[in-house]
Amino acid sequence: MEYLNFKLIAASVIYSVLGITILVISFVVIEKLTPRTLWKEIIEEHNTALAIMAAAFMIAVALIISSAIHG
Numbered sequence: 806m807e808y809l810n811f812k813l814i815a816a817s818v819i820y821s822v823l824g825i826t827i828l829v830i831s832f833v834v835i836e837k838l839t840p841r842t843l844w845k846e847i848i849e850e851h852n853t854a855l856a857i858m859a860a861a862f863m864i865a866v867a868l869i870i871s872s873a874i875h876g
Contacts, residue, residue, distance in 0.1 A: 820874045823874070824867070824870040824871065824874060827866075827870055828863065828866050828867055828870060831866050832859075832862070832863065832866075835859075835862060843855065843859055847859065
């Protein structure tokens with residue numbers, strides 16, 4: 806039964822939700838700071854460079870959050 810340590814499972818779920826929440830909040834902040842709407846630029850204007858930049862931002866923030874959580 807040491808495979809199912811519920812404290813570790815609960816901590817993992819809580820940290821995952823916390824990390825996703827921080828990632829979404831940081832994306833919303835970046836969305837508000839940009840002069841145009843990111844979604845409109847990516848979907849309607851087919852701005853590939855902006856899509857790559859948004860993806861790189863999300864990956865970078867996710868790496869920072871995961872490093873902070875796991876030490």
